[in-house]
Amino acid sequence: MxxxxxxxxxxxxxxxxxxxxxxxxxxxxxxxxxxxxxxxxxxxxxxxxxxxxxxxxxxxxxxxxxxxxxxxxxxxxxxxxxxxxxxxxxxxxxxxxxxxxxxxxxxxxxxxxxxxxxxxxxxxxxxxxxxxxxxxxxxxxxxxxxAAQDQMLLLGRKTALEKLASFLLALSRRTDGNRAIALPMSRSDIADYLGLTTETVSRGFTKLKTNRLIRILDGGKVELLDREALAELAECA
Amino acid sequence: MxxxxxxxxxxxxxxxxxxxxxxxxxxxxxxxxxxxxxxxxxxxxxxxxxxxxxxxxxxxxxxxxxxxxxxxxxxxxxxxxxxxxxxxxxxxxxxxxxxxxxxxxxxxxxxxxxxxxxxxxxxxxxxxxxxxxxxxxxxxxxxxxxAAQDQMLLLGRKTALEKLASFLLALSRRTDGNRAIALPMSRSDIADYLGLTTETVSRGFTKLKTNRLIRILDGGKVELLDREALAELAECA
DNA sequence: CGTTGTGTTGAAAAAGATCAACATGTGTGG
DNA sequence: CCACACATGTTGATCTTTTTCAACACAACG
Structure with missing residues (x-):
């Protein structure tokens, strides 16, 4: 190679x-x-x-x-x-x-x-x-x-919810098992990474929870309940 | 080196x-x-x-x-x-x-x-x-x-007008003389580069023209009339 | 000389930001 | 161990920016 x-x-x-x-x-x-x-x-x-x-x-x-x-x-x-x-x-x-x-x-x-x-x-x-x-x-x-290109596409062209879904999926790709993924960073960190505000990030999480796409666990961990739906939301990346 | x-x-x-x-x-x-x-x-x-x-x-x-x-x-x-x-x-x-x-x-x-x-x-x-x-x-x-990092900052955290000012300044940095700079790409190209719509780009140009920061010349060329003010608008980059 | 594509402008709509209040949780010192 | 204080997160109401929809100007081109 x-x-x-x-x-x-x-x-x-x-x-x-x-x-x-x-x-x-x-x-x-x-x-x-x-x-x-x-x-x-x-x-x-x-x-x-x-x-x-x-x-x-x-x-x-x-x-x-x-x-x-x-x-x-x-x-x-x-x-x-x-x-x-x-x-x-x-x-x-x-x-x-x-x-x-x-x-x-x-x-x-x-x-x-x-x-x-x-x-x-x-x-x-x-x-x-x-x-x-x-x-x-x-x-x-x-x-x-x-990776930078994908992030430019995300920042320039994706909606708040799409950004969040993309972020969670990208995170889960790093974590080997498809079990719960750790979110060591704060909402404010996530917001500044996705080009959003903390409030919008928080509302996004709530929406994903309500729609049963994710579940928040102890210790700031997140479980992806419906990877399929998240991928659809994320529009690929 | x-x-x-x-x-x-x-x-x-x-x-x-x-x-x-x-x-x-x-x-x-x-x-x-x-x-x-x-x-x-x-x-x-x-x-x-x-x-x-x-x-x-x-x-x-x-x-x-x-x-x-x-x-x-x-x-x-x-x-x-x-x-x-x-x-x-x-x-x-x-x-x-x-x-x-x-x-x-x-x-x-x-x-x-x-x-x-x-x-x-x-x-x-x-x-x-x-x-x-x-x-x-x-x-x-x-x-x-x-350069990619700067673009992430632009896409994630700058306003429409700041994006435009940054874009024009970056363009002018490539053109040696500080004379008029060529804009061979369409408004729609610029919009898709800056994470905006063509309408917002157009309104931005109008605003910059009105405020005498730029002047549109023949052949799609743009003259930067007040580089100082543009730089301030662009917030650095 | 009309047709088509590109750019501009206006009005309405929507997404997200901002402002504000409250909840939750964590860590500290009593 | 508890109580308080401070951080962080959530939710609601409102406001702003940008998008969307629409109309029109204009230029290039056949």
Whole structure:
């Protein structure tokens, strides 16, 4: 399979722009040879509390990050405070890859989070030493773009309810079992991700509950009762 | 400069997702050695009439394209026909890079267009033969993501007038001189790019005209009379 | 010279935002 | 362990923006 076809399936549940899923051996046994995860070798592990900032838009961008555990949000702000969440990141996703001298968005921990920090300088060295890595990163970045397109379609052309249905389905695609899915982020996070207000998100959930498409469980979990109907509502994506 | 910092300036006027500006010697004299533009060597030149399809979402994706001349639109459709334009491409931009087995969006010529067609198979060979190309493509793809983020902010959080102002400013950034900028695409194209209706776009233009921020010239050209005010309206981007 | 497509403008309708109140839930300190 | 305080979420009423529906102007084209 070519580097480009490898980028095929956009099975990440959110664009998480500039984020990327790279096969990671984190948590697994280190039975693979060193070259299997060259990034891990030069990574520094960091832990962030819930709701803490990892970096902010405009700061010098001297590192990229890979999420080991937890959920992170990436977002951009307008001068007057309006916020657009670019993506939610989960284990395996990367962020900071597409940057200039400075970060072009902010990153915060939604839940308590563990990340690997890879300095830009070291990454550049690694890219020189191991040209195949560039192709892997290309493949990964490319699949982010695919997800980004879907999100543009969602933001520009879908109704509130369609956005919600799309969001829940995308989430559930990430969770392996089709059991209940976790919603670690707040209504306000969801709203800023879908281009809505918290009230509209809340009303949407209520409507989906009333129509028996979903059920809210303890711990902020959601069960998708009628995946079929949700897919119809979501208009594909 | 590293491959990543090279991706810095998102000076493309539209995300044009999965499109990418790669330095091209098209139109210039071939005084550079063959390796300067390896893609040109394996490209096949094709010409498309105004409003003609180049490829459609879902078709087998066996080639990528680079625009030599003209303007192209990339878009996705919802089952009921709602359209979201992902980006407008101009000379130097690439499309089709981020794909699976099939194209994930459609491409049509807005104006009469000349493109270079590079077959996937040949591109893959070239990537094997010349690993540095992957790094260039990574840099280019990465800058697309940056533009994509801005578009997500625009679609999710900006008002109609802010969207229009942002669009005009982005366009003008592409046009070197700050003279009049060409608007080869229809109101309906602009609407589908900004997540609006044609009527709202039209009213927006009228308002900008009335407030002396722009002036409509012959041949669908627009002159930005008050770049300052437009920038304020656009809220940055 | 009519026809067709594109753009503009107006009036009515709808979706979503805003403002406001209240409910629920969580965490803290007493 | 309880009571309170503060966060977050839900619901209702109203308002605004944008869409929708409709008419018309205008230009390009056959």
């Amino acid at each position: 070519s580097a480009l076809t490898a980028a095929a399936q956009p099975n990440r549940f959110v664009p998480g722009y500039l984020a990327a899923s790279l096969p990671s051996s984190i948590g697994g046994m280190a039975k693979v040879q060193r070259s299997a995860d060259p990034l891990a070798a030069i990574a520094q592990v960091k832990v962030y509390d819930r709701e803490h900032a990892i970096f902010a838009e405009g700061e010098a961008a001297d590192a990229i990050f890979r999420v080991v555990d937890g959920v992170i949000r990436l977002y951009k702000l307008l001068p007057d405070g309006r916020r657009q969440i670019i993506g939610f990141l989960q284990a395996g996703d990367m962020m900071g890859l597409a940057f200039a001298e400075r970060y072009l968005y902010s990153a915060e921990a939604v839940t308590a989070t563990t990340v690997q920090r890879i300095s830009r300088a070291q990454l550049d060295d690694l890219l020189d030493a191991q040209p195949s890595l560039a192709r892997k990163l290309l493949s990964v970045t490319t699949s982010e773009l695919v | 590293s491959a990543l910092t090279a991706a810095a300036q998102p000076n493309r006027f539209v995300p044009g997702y999965l499109a990418a500006s790669l330095p091209s010697s098209i139109g210039g004299m071939a005084k550079v050695q063959r390796s300067a533009d390896p893609l040109a060597a394996i490209a096949q030149v094709k010409v498309y009439d105004r409003e003609h399809a180049i490829f459609a979402e879902g078709e087998a994706a066996d080639a990528i394209f680079r625009v030599v001349d003209g303007v192209i639109r990339l878009y996705k459709l919802l089952p009921d026909g709602r359209r979201q334009i992902i980006g407008f491409l101009q000379a130097g931009d690439m499309m089709g890079l981020a794909f699976a087995e099939r194209y994930l969006y459609s491409a049509e010529a807005v104006t009469a267009t000349t493109v270079q067609r590079i077959s996937r198979a040949q591109l893959d060979d070239l990537l094997d033969a010349q690993p540095s190309l992957a790094r260039k493509l990574l840099s280019v793809t990465t800058s697309e993501l940056v």
